[in-house]
Amino acid sequence: MKTRLIVLFTISLCITVSNAQSNLTLWYKSPAKVWEEALPVGNGRMGAMVFGDPRKERIQFNENTLYSGEPETPKNINIVPDLTHIQQLLNEGKNTEAGDIIQNKWIGRLNEAYQPFGDLYIDFDSKEAVTDYIHSLDMENAVVTTFYKQNGVKISREVFASYPAQAIIIHLKASKPVLSFTAYLSSPHPVNNESDSQVVYLKGQAPAHAQRRDTEHMKRFNTQRLHPEYFDATGHIIQKKHVIYGDEMDGKGTFFEACLLPSHKDGQLSISNHQVTARNCSEVTLMLYAATSYNGPSKSPSREGKNPHQEIINYRKIYKGENYIELKRKHIIDYQSLFNRVSFSLPASQQQKKMPTDERLKRFKEKEDQELLTQLFQFGRYLMIAGSRGEGQPLNLQGLWNDKILPPWNSGYTLNINLEMNYWPAEVTNLSECHQPLFNLIEEIADKGKDLARDMYGLDGWAIHHNISIWREAYPSDGFVYWFFWNMSGPWLCTHIWEHYLFTKDVDFLKKYYPILKGAATFCSEWLVENSKGELVTPVSTSPENAYLMPDNTPASVCEGSTMDIAIIRSLFSNTIQAAEILQTDMNFRSELIQKRNKLKKYQIGTKGQLLEWDKEYEENEPQHRHVSHLLGLYPGHDITNDTPDVFNAARKSLDIRGNKTTGWSMAWKVSLWARLYDASKSYEALTNLINYVNPKIKAENQGGLYRNLLNALPFQIDGNFGATAGIAEMLLQSHNENIHLLPALPLTWKEGSIKGLKARGGYTVDIEWKEGKTVVAYITSPYKQTANIQYKDQIIKSHFNIGERKKISFK
Structure with missing residues (x-):
């Protein structure tokens, strides 16, 4: 029996080493x-x-409903009394004075923070030296594996997060029964550890409030009235803690519970002192469950919450005592049903294939590693499946992963680019189901946004501002006016509803979400005003997180009708009009939107030939600013095309001025922007600028790049990963208005390759193969009876498809 176990383990180790050189495996010779x-x-x-x-494994874990705080208390911000005066100031060119009023009177408070849940530690008795170490992530199977030898014994552990089992599963195995360790749960929050004869529990409560600002910051922005946790009614400081737990705030905060369920082969396994102890085992499986009392964005988790213990019992019932092999088999089948839809192949040398991932990343600047780019593309798809499933929460700034009580930017949802970017690859890379959590969020914020539109603006429809958390805070956040006052979040998110329809042609989906489109369009329709030229513009706007200089060199950020505002509204109106036509509803409303869309301010071109960002031409405060908000109509929108060459070329000029070297997410956005301009060289430059190894121990500002695990760096912010995946897809396939464009921005160095399973609007599935930098063949499958123009360079083939028909398309 022992001989058979050693043979099987040796085979498993050989397979793992081979997989480490697979184009779908990230692997390393040292632990994190x-x-x-x-x-x-x-x-x-x-x-x-x-x-x-x-020697001591750490598995830090999260559950995506664990946030600080409770449902939002309305801020009683009403802009109506000031609006006419601010419009007058803008008309008089007193933009700075207008911004000062908004800064002082329309400011809100920071949203609550996504919280770390806890850590599972596995402390091994043996501290002997190890050899043959490999730590890897197999993206084909969604399994993290650690292999090594210790005292001649082969030891492995596999970790995966199972969607069918709703658990994180850890399997430890040795070629001899030598596994001896203590496993225990801990948390950065105050917790109680409990156990019985079968399981170990960890129980706690998230902070009632987590605030990364200090009281001096609040005083500087005159927001004491919005922070009763820190100031009394007279404005005096009552406390300064950044993190406040429920025992100091009426028992508020989300309850949470984790459960560790062990099983084993050979040796002994026991539970004592709220720890799992293994002695001389050959295999141990640990099932890790987690749940919270979160019960929706409008219910108090401390008073109206779910029972996390009961939730865990429900999750444990799914398990049904299956052995590890069966748990892993179900996990892989479930995961691969999504991941295996798309394959992407570019060549690499044998020398590159034999290098660990971190070495390949560090050497990329010396010699292009095309296969590493395919890994980055598939890593984005892996993260999408791992982080966005079913009825759960959508991906936030850090996705699903966070270890800090006060994380960067609260690990929340920033709606002026970052949340949208997270979902750019969902449809085109064939992960449409993973888009659903975002639609759930849109439903919730649309509901909150109705009250805000009425109470803050005195308008119908719905609106929301740029920063939210799980509590769907509708009002502006704190900070400076050039980021906190921006109310186009809802209209921008509505483009995801329309894009999902374009890719799926799901009329039932469109019918369900049409009222949300209509509500956002209603707000925008009422918010618009005529400017001095008779054009429709937003009366007060900003271009997110950017500023310009007034003639006296004073920074300002407020104007009427920023380019981004108008681009978003134009897109929203067009999408709502088309949706209403498809659903044969709201004829009068359609007519109103058509009239107003035709009166929207047009794109403007400046003296340098650039697309203007604000209502008129100003000197830019930061010409290479990371945001390129005024180019939204180029990507992810598509109303800036080469059909309007003046605007198209102005967009190119603006992108040239901004530059291609900046923060990671911004470079990722530029990959797609350049691809839409059909500039393969610049698109590839932006992508390869992102392939820059970042050492997390060395602090640096605005140095975009990747950590060794390929996560977007400085600090970790996951949108760069999703933007890169979307950008690579955009290089290889674009589709608009019944036109499928193959290889529109193929890099010159990508002489040979293939991609299979990408989606085009209309529901098409597209496979492309190329050699010597030219399309060899494409296979296109249509789920519907429809017609498409298939384009490669200047060649266009018109093709009619029947339901389910797959066609081979060849170009000379």
């Missing part, structure tokens, strides 16, 4: 030294970062 280097797993609800330490 810090959190930013760990390997992520997730099932859409639970996520974990696996460090791979052979």
Whole structure:
């Protein structure tokens, strides 16, 4: 029996070493030294970062409903009394004075923060030296594996997050029964540890409030009235803690509970002192469950919450005592049903294939590693499946993964670009189901936004501002006016509803979400005013997070009708008009939107030939600013095309001025922007600028790049990963208005390759193969009876498809 076990283990080790050189495996010869280097797993609800330490493993885990705080208290911000005066100031060129009023009177407070849940530690008795170490993430199977030898014994552990089992599963195995360790749960929050003869529990409560600002910051922005946790009614400071727990705030905060369920082969397994102890085992399986009392964005989790213990009992019932092999088999079948839809192949040398991933990343600047780019593309798809499934929460700034009580930007949802970017690859890379959590969020914010539109603006429809958390805070956040006052979040998110329809042609879906489109369009229709030229513009707007200089060199950011505002509204009106036509409803409303769309301010071109960002031409405060909001109509929108060459070329000029070297997410956006301009060279330059190794131990500002695990760096912010995946897809396939464009921005160095399973609007599935930089053949499958123009360079083939028909398309 022992001989058979050793043989099987040796075979398994050989397979793992071989997989490490697979184009779908990220692998390393050393464990993660810090959190930013760990390997992520997730099932859409639970996520974990696996460090791979052979002596003391750390698996830091999250559950995506664990946030600080409770449902939002309305801020009583009413802009109506000031609106006419601010419009007058803008008309008089007193933009700075207008901004000062907004800064002082329309400001809100920061949203609550996504919270770390806890850590599973596995402390091994043996601290002996190890050899043959490999730590890897197999993206084909969504399994993190750690292999090594210790005292001649082969030891492995596999970690995956199972969607079918709703658990994180850890399997430890040795070629001899030598596994001896203590496993226990901990949390950065105050917790109670409990256990019985079968399981170990960890129970706690998230902070009632988490605030990364200090009281001096609040005083500087005159927001004491919005922070009763820190100031009394007279404005005096009552406390300064950044993190406040429920025992100091009426018992508020989300309750949470984790459960560790062990099983084993050979040796002994026991539970004592709220720890799992293994002695001389050959295999151990640990099932990690987690749940919270979160019960929706409008219910108090401390008073009206779910029972997390009962939730865990419900999750445990799914398990049904299946053995590890069966748990892993179901996990892989479920995961691959999504992941295997798309394959992407570019060549790499044998030398590159034999290098660990971190070495390949560090050497990329010396010699192009095309296969590493395919890994980055598929890593984005892996993260999408891991982080966004079913009815759960959508991906936030850090996706599903966060280890800090006060994370960067609260690990929330920033709606002026970042949340939208997270979902750019969902449809085109054939992960349409993973889009659903975002639609759930849109439903919730549309509901909150109705009250805000009425109470803050005195308008119908719905609106929301740029920063929210799980509590769907509708009002402006704090900070400076050039980021907190921006009310186009809802209209921009509505483009995801329309894009999902374009890719799926799901009329039932469109019918369900049409009232949300209509509500956003209603707000925008009432918010618009005529400017001095008789054009419709937003009366007060900003271009997110950017500023310009007034003639006296004073920075300002407020204007009427920023380019981004108008582009979003134009898109929203067009989409709502088409949706109403498809659904044969709201004829009068359609007519109103058509009239107003035709009166919207047109794009403007400046003296340098650039597309203007604000209502008129100003000197830019930061010409290479990371945001390129005024180019939204180029990508992800599509109303700036080469059909309007003046605007198309102005967009190109603006992108040239901005430059291609900036923060990671911004470079990722530029990959797609340049691809829409059919500039393969610049698109590839932006992509390869992102392929820059970042050491998490060295602090640097605005140095875009990747950590060794390929996560977007400085600090970790996951939108760069999704933007890169979307950008690569955009290089290879674009589709608009019944036109399918093959290889529109193929990099010159990508002489040979293939991609299979991408989606085009209309529901088409597209496979493309190319050699010597030219399309060899494409296979296109249509789920519907329809017609498309298939384009490659200047050649166009018109093709009629029957339902389910797959056609081979060849170009000379």
